[in-house]
Amino acid sequence: MAVARSLPLGARLAGxxxxxxxxxxxxxxxxxxxxxxxxxPEEFSYEQRYDEIRELQAVxxxxxxxxxxxxxxEAGQFTFGEGKFYLLTSIGGRxxxxxxVGHGVFSFSPPTPIEQERLARFQKSRSLEAPFSSxxxxxxxxxxxxxxxxxxxxxxxxxxxxxxxxxxxxxxxxHDASKSFDPDLMAAFLNGESSDLFYAHIDRRGxxxxxxxxxxxxxxxxxxxxxxxxxxxxxxxxxxxxxxxxGPTRDPRSSGGRTDQAVxxxxxxxTFLKESxxxxxxxxxxxxxxxxxxxxxxxxxxxxxxxxxxxxxARWQSGEPATVxxxxxxxLLWVRFDRVSQPGEVRTLHLFYQGDLIDRYGDFFFIKSSAxxxxxxxxxxxxxxxxxxxxxxxxxxxxxxxxxxxxxxxxRTTTTRWVPAGPIRNASFNLGxxxxxxxxxxxxxPVTVLISEDAHRQLGGLRQKNMKETVGADVARSIRFxxxxxxxxxxxxxxxxxxxxxxxxxxxxxxxxxxxxxxxTDQQGEDEVFRAHEVxxxxxxxxxxxxxxxxxxxxxxxxxxxxxxxxQTVRKDNEKYFGVLRRWRTSILERTDQPAPVWLGYxxxxxxxDNGYNVLVYQKGAWVLHMLRIMMLxxxxxxxxxxxxxxREFYTTYQGKRASTEDFRRVAEKHxxxxxxxxxxxxxxxxxxxxxxxxYRIDPAENGQxxxxxxxxQENVGEDFQMYIPVTLDxxxxxxxxxxxxxxxxxxxxxxxLMPSKPKAVRFNDLDGVLAEVKVVxx
Numbered sequence: 013m014a015v016a017r018s019l020p021l022g023a024r025l026a027g028x029x030x031x032x033x034x035x036x037x038x039x040x041x042x043x044x045x046x047x048x049x050x051x052x053p054e055e056f057s058y059e060q061r062y063d064e065i066r067e068l069q070a071v072x073x074x075x076x077x078x079x080x081x082x083x084x085x086e087a088g089q090f091t092f093g094e095g096k097f098y099l100l101t102s103i104g105g106r107x108x109x110x111x112x113v114g115h116g117v118f119s120f121s122p123p124t125p126i127e128q129e130r131l132a133r134f135q136k137s138r139s140l141e142a143p144f145s146s147x148x149x150x151x152x153x154x155x156x157x158x159x160x161x162x163x164x165x166x167x168x169x170x171x172x173x174x175x176x177x178x179x180x181x182x183x184x185x186x187h188d189a190s191k192s193f194d195p196d197l198m199a200a201f202l203n204g205e206s207s208d209l210f211y212a213h214i215d216r217r218g219x220x221x222x223x224x225x226x227x228x229x230x231x232x233x234x235x236x237x238x239x240x241x242x243x244x245x246x247x248x249x250x251x252x253x254x255x256x257x258x259g260p261t262r263d264p265r266s267s268g269g270r271t272d273q274a275v276x277x278x279x280x281x282x283t284f285l286k287e288s289x290x291x292x293x294x295x296x297x298x299x300x301x302x303x304x305x306x307x308x309x310x311x312x313x314x315x316x317x318x319x320x321x322x323x324x325x326a327r328w329q330s331g332e333p334a335t336v337x338x339x340x341x342x343x344l345l346w347v348r349f350d351r352v353s354q355p356g357e358v359r360t361l362h363l364f365y366q367g368d369l370i371d372r373y374g375d376f377f378f379i380k381s382s383a384x385x386x387x388x389x390x391x392x393x394x395x396x397x398x399x400x401x402x403x404x405x406x407x408x409x410x411x412x413x414x415x416x417x418x419x420x421x422x423x424r425t426t427t428t429r430w431v432p433a434g435p436i437r438n439a440s441f442n443l444g445x446x447x448x449x450x451x452x453x454x455x456x457x458p459v460t461v462l463i464s465e466d467a468h469r470q471l472g473g474l475r476q477k478n479m480k481e482t483v484g485a486d487v488a489r490s491i492r493f494x495x496x497x498x499x500x501x502x503x504x505x506x507x508x509x510x511x512x513x514x515x516x517x518x519x520x521x522x523x524x525x526x527x528x529x530x531x532x533t534d535q536q537g538e539d540e541v542f543r544a545h546e547v548x549x550x551x552x553x554x555x556x557x558x559x560x561x562x563x564x565x566x567x568x569x570x571x572x573x574x575x576x577x578x579x580q581t582v583r584k585d586n587e588k589y590f591g592v593l594r595r596w597r598t599s600i601l602e603r604t605d606q607p608a609p610v611w612l613g614y615x616x617x618x619x620x621x622d623n624g625y626n627v628l629v630y631q632k633g634a635w636v637l638h639m640l641r642i643m644m645l646x647x648x649x650x651x652x653x654x655x656x657x658x659x660r661e662f663y664t665t666y667q668g669k670r671a672s673t674e675d676f677r678r679v680a681e682k683h684x685x686x687x688x689x690x691x692x693x694x695x696x697x698x699x700x701x702x703x704x705x706x707x708y709r710i711d712p713a714e715n716g717q718x719x720x721x722x723x724x725x726q727e728n729v730g731e732d733f734q735m736y737i738p739v740t741l742d743x744x745x746x747x748x749x750x751x752x753x754x755x756x757x758x759x760x761x762x763x764x765x766l767m768p769s770k771p772k773a774v775r776f777n778d779l780d781g782v783l784a785e786v787k788v789v790x791x
Contacts, residue, residue: 056104057335058202058312058337059191061104061198062186062191062193062198064104065103065198066182067101068101068109069174069178070101070175071098071099071101071170072169072170073167074098075098075099075166075168075170076096076097076159076163076164076165076166077096077163077164078092079093079094080093081162081163083155085210085226087120087121087122087123087234088118088119088120088212088234089120090116090147090212091118092112092116093115094114095112095113095116096168097110097163097165098110098112098113098170098174099156099159099165100178103201104201104204107156108150109150109178110149111146111147111148111174111177112146113145113146113174114145115143115144116144116147117142117143117144118141118147118224119140120139120140120142120236121140122138122139126612126697127255130253130608130612133608134620135252142214142216142222144214144216145215145216146177147212148178148182148213150197151211152205152206152207152208152209153206153207153208153226155210180213180215181213184221184223187342190341190342192342192344194211195344195390196227196229197211198314199312203310203312203352208226208228208257209226209227209228211226212224212225220239221238222237223237223239223249224236228257229270229273230270232269233271234253234254234255234257235254236252236253237249237250237251237252240619269391269393269561273305273394274304274305274306274309274315274353274389275303275304275306275394276301276303276388276389276394276396277302277358277394277395277397277435278300278396278398279299279300279301279302279396279399279400279439280398281298281300281386281398281399281400281401282298282401282403283295283403285370285402285408285410287405287408292370292372293370293372293377293408293443294366294370295321295366295367295369295370295385296364296365296366297385297386298363298364298365299363299386300360301360301361303347303353303358303359303360303361304356304357304358304359305355305357306355307355308354310351310353311348311349311350311351312347312349313347314345314347314390315345315346315347315387316343316345316384316388316390316392317344317387317388318369318380318385319342319343320367320368320369320380321338321368321369322365323338323345323363323365324364324365324366326347326361327362328362329360334348334361335347335348343384363387369381373512374467374470375444375464375467376467376527377408377443377512378513379440379441379442379511382440382517383438383440383517385440386439394437395435398430398431398432398439399429399431400414401418401430402427402428402429402443403425403426404425405424405425406423406424406426407424407445408426409443409444409446409448409462410426410441411442411460411462411509411522412428412442412522413436413440413441413519413522414430414431414439414520415430415432415505416505417429432520436519436554437554438519439520440517440519440522442509442511442522444462444467444510445464445466446464447463447464447465447480448461448462449461449480449481449484453488453492455492455495456492456495457506457521459487459491459505459507460505460507461480461484461507461508461509462508462509463480463483463510463530464527464530465480467512468531471531479530479531482533483508483525483529483530483543484508486539486540486544486547487506487508487543487547490543490544490575490578491506491547491550492582493578494547494550494551494578497577497660498555498663499664499667501551502520502521502554506550507522508522508523508525509522509523509525510524510525511524511525511526511527512527513526517546518547518549518550519554521550523546524546525542525546536588537579537585537588537589537592540575540578540583541575541578541579541592542575543575544574544575544579545575546571548570548574551574552566552570552574555663556662556667556669557669557671558670559673562612562672563613564614564629565610565629565673565696566676568633569610569632569636569637570633570637572630572633572634573633573638593634593780596631596632597635599627599631600628600631600701600783601701601785603628604701604728607699608628608699609628609698609699610633611673611696613629614629616629632783635783636695638780639691639782640658640680641655642781643684643752643781645779647738647750647752648750654683658679658682661683662675662676677689694729694735695783700730700733701728701729701783701785702726702729702733703727703786704724704726704755704776704782704785704786705725705787705789706722706724706725706789707722707723707789707790708720708721708774708788708791709721709791710771710774713766716768716769717768718766718770718771719763719766720764720767720771720774721761721762721763722739722761722762722764722776723760724760724776726758726759731757731758732757733756733757734754734757735755736752737755737776737782738750738752738778739764739777739778740774741764741771741774741775742772742774743771743772744772747769749767
């Protein structure tokens with residue numbers, strides 16, 4: 013996914029999606045009807061449990077005085093100085109909450125330098141000692157037993173304070189309008205779970221609240237968060253630190269972000285897109301879902317589904333109604349199995365749903381959630397097989413993922429069926445008042461470009477001619493180039509579709525490209541890079557998936573670099589290649605006061621730097637590949653065999669799998685023939701950005717040769733920071749000499765090999781071999 017150039021689209025376009033009620037129950041009747049049909053006398057509805065949680069309060073006979081009690085959970089330690097503990101009313105007959113009011117200290121020490129630096133960025137300290145006035149605890153672990161073993165609980169009239177403290181705390185976890193609650197805490201409350209799950213809301217003295225959590229259902233289950241202001245008075249919770257319980261690792265072997273989850277392994281979805289009299293499109297679907305679990309779970313299990321979609325009915329394969337809950341404008345879909353699901357057990361659910369998915373802006377249609385228009389696991393990254401059928405207006409062209417295996421038209425409705433060849437992570441579709449432009453070339457799959465020509469005419473303004481041919485050429489050429497350097501494209505056909513947005517998205521065999529790139533091509537190379545970036549996701553993101561959010565640069569950074577490589581190699585434009593690269597360098601260097609490593613992934617964006625993810629994961633990630641490319645370059649022949657072989661082997665080895673940063677490092681080390689731990693430590697796990705102050709002198713030597721000496725001062729990085737930097741000497745008469753010098757530490761004096769003639773110029777850090785600021789100074 014990439015962001016296209018920003019132009020004012022919204023002010024010119026208007027419209028709204030219609031609604032469809034067809035073979036569906038009336039919206040809003042689901043919960044009461046289905047719960048009444050399937051709940052037994054000992055069972056309860058989701059709403060009942062949610063309301064029970066929201067009404068928790070202190071129990072009069074469960075009050076204890078506290079003096080110097082210590083409670084430790086992973087990297088967090090609570091020292092309850094003086095005060096009172098109040099146990100809360102039970103949830104399903106079990107105590108799962110408590111409130112402390114008094115004074116104490118919360119201590120927190122992240123285990124790694126990256127997380128320590130992250131804490132210091134927000135809290136101005138690499139470890140935390142936070143005095144507090146109250147703590148609200150929610151848990152599924154042994155907390156209540158630990159408290160009862162160390163404290164004496166007895167009668168006492170709780171004041172209103174514990175109740176008000178609890179209400180304040182759950183405001184950070186819940187949303188009453190949709191009856192949404194943190195899904196892992198809610199699952200524990202619904203299922204009576206016993207695990208290491210632990211949550212603390214900490215009211216600091218002289219500071220905003222902190223939220224500390226140990227979540228055994230996530231690979232990185234230890235988190236510390238705080239609340240920040242986003243827009244106006246709107247506030248959101250922001251994660252400060254996140255790491256694995258028991259200590260983090262750079263190369264987790266776990267698949268994805270969760271340790272256990274319910275996975276939908278097979279989808280069969282029939283979608284109805286119906287046109288209203290005003291030309292809007294409504295959305296309704298029925299989905300057959302094969303659900304399995306990776307561990308013992310349930311019976312209540314959460315999935316995600318776009319917030320504007322409403323569930324009308326659900327039933328099991330047997331025909332029995334299924335109990336499900338989805339709150340108004342909530343993104344969680346809860347399904348109650350008839351029993352606890354065992355590992356590997358498969359259940360088939362039929363779900364009928366509809367809602368406000370598609371907006372119309374003039375002659376553009378915009379799918380508001382391109383990847384959550386169907387139910388997904390909470391992690392959202394598991395592979396599944398898909399069988400997709402669309403009933404759409406015959407005047408609209410539609411594209412989806414996979415092979416189009418059937419197409420027919422009856423009246424004003426066209427029916428198409430799409431089946432991907434194997435399991436994929438994301439499925440999407442796009443439709444509109446499109447004109448199609450087809451490209452058939454030997455050696456690449458057929459390419460179809462879908463463009464809203466009428467919408468562009470309505471927009472007016474300056475628009476270049478032949479844009480469908482221009483975009484199509486970049487798509488086709490980039491496919492051909494990436495097949496050459498990486499390996500074959502797995503799709504049998506390829507669609508490039510237009511969306512009324514300022515970004516791009518990629519799915520197997522299909523990309524969504526911003527309307528902006530169909531309107532005109534900029535003169536600096538950004539549009540060519542943008543188009544090729546989205547195509548490159550067929551290899552990086554779709555072909556080779558990333559292991560965790562830490563490794564997302566293997567998708568976005570690789571695709572960004574691929575777009576650059578295409579611009580330079582196929583478009584044959586060195587000037588634009590280095591121009592884009594240098595503009596990205598400027599963006600990266602501007603953020604030296606907000607340091608974050610590429611390794612942080614999406615967390616690089618924060619309340620302190622809302623564009624950090626784009627700059628670091630996309631742009632710095634691409635720079636890392638450029639530096640590796642230059643470091644692998646044969647300076648005598650300018651051959652790129654080592655780099656190209658690295659990229660091709662990495663793709664062919666991990667195609668169809670998840671790969672980590674360390675996986676890529678091992679492949680790169682194989683082809684460069686040396687350890688690259690220092691390189692990845694500096695550029696992926698580190699934040700250092702060197703500046704070089706370079707002086708040189710040229711003196712005559714024996715036999716008519718010349719001696720060149722460099723004096724290099726390295727700044728803004730530690731003494732152990734090192735790089736191999738290309739230096740090019742212009743010897744005149746179209747002759748050059750190229751060498752690579754190692755710079756380590758704050759000061760270096762380097763003698764270059766003797767030159768056969770006097771150099772006319774010396775270019776330090778030629779080819780922009782290092783992401784750095786370089787200034788030539790006097791000797």
